[in-house]
Amino acid sequence: MFTSLGRYILLLQLSFRKPEKFKVYWAEVMREMVSVGIGSLGIISIISLFIGAATTIQVAFQLSSPLVPRSIAGSIARDSTILEFSPTISSLVLAGRVGSSIASQIGTMRVTEQIDALEIMGVNAPGYLIAPKIIAGITMVPLLVIASITLGITGGWLACVLSGDVSPSDYIAGVQGDFNGLTVRVALVKAAVFGFIIASICAYQGFYTSGGALEVGQSATKGVVYSCVMILFADLVITRLML
């Protein structure tokens, strides 16, 4: 375990060495941002809408007491979405979508000697392959989480409109009332950390793949599993530290 941790830290160190040519690396960062950000927008939108809707219906069901104002459903759905569902659930889904893609892409490059080809040319392979993915993860996952929060809250409103469990005006009143900006800051910190975890762990698994197609698949699986575990662990630590 300590050997792996040491290799992971050394790989990160190599990844952030001075690039051979900034322009080429910048183009790679942009490409990765499009792949991570735009490429994941569809799945994030779908899960956010459904989770927002389901959360609102469940909160309305659990708080069906005449003593509790109906608007509380909007307030709880908003805070749950901002603090937990959007950053954590989105990141777990992104670990599957983006993380497996990163691990299998780099793993395939390793077993087909494309990484050797980069090194022979004098290119810092970790810098060229991993740094742009980490930068894309740190920048694009927070943006996706902002989109997810917006869509999650919208999903809750749609659930109110369609089910009638809570009136849309009560829901909106709940969403707008007693808003604490800290919750958004916590969500963004979580998103940036989760983005880093997904990109770096999956890239590490891919980079040290050896063998063939079977091992590439195993690396992708390991990358996703370890990323998910680390996301949940980091979620707990950040929540404890910031709230």
Place this chain on the structure above:
Amino acid sequence: MIEVKDIHKTFGDNEVLKGISAKFSPGKNNLIIGGSGSGKTTLLKCIVGLHAPTKGEVFFDDQNFTEMDFTQRVPIRTEIGMLFQNSALFDSMTVEENIMFPLNLFTQQSKAEKLDRANFCLQRVNLEGKNKLYPSELSGGMKKRVGIARAISMQPKYLFVDEPNSGLDPKTSILIDELINELTQEYKITTVIVTHDMNSVMGIGDHIVFLHNGQKWWEGTNHEIAKTDNKELNEFVFASKFMQAAKDKL
């Protein structure tokens, strides 16, 4: 010139290379031959720095490559071209982008100059007009030729070739050998080829190093190979009845 001195390489308890020394001259096709598991690819990887030798040194024109760190190696690496066994073309890039990739990173050339160079390299390997194809759209022989075009794009002083004929039909194999030979002669490149293809050995083997059990067993030219009485080399080179018959006719 490339010189390797007393190269040892061990993986766990398995000593793959047991003290190999050799010199590879410019303008010659230097072949490293040997049976499967004899250590030829490991030796090649030690020379180019993909493996760190357990013991021994590698010199590129009297510069000790083994002692250099990553940054110090970059100037030498930009003078190295390598053709991999499976070509190792970048899947996400077109043929043209593959060839221009090292130029983008290590030269200050304009886009037009880089494009000219890519076209020249493609023309040199008889693949004009294939610029926009992706590696998945190419045949095995074409991939090898694009690999060669990428390897020569930076006008290398040293060319390393790992199993250039694997997976190719005999006619394409000969074309690839002839192409490597032409480039070596024309640009006075120090070319090191790892192969176990007997057509290559007899056709372009200006200098041959035969490895057996991780040791240098024999060294000479393709003319000398037919006359040698080295038992292991004879068993390797003349393993087939066809080659044995050819030898008997000599």
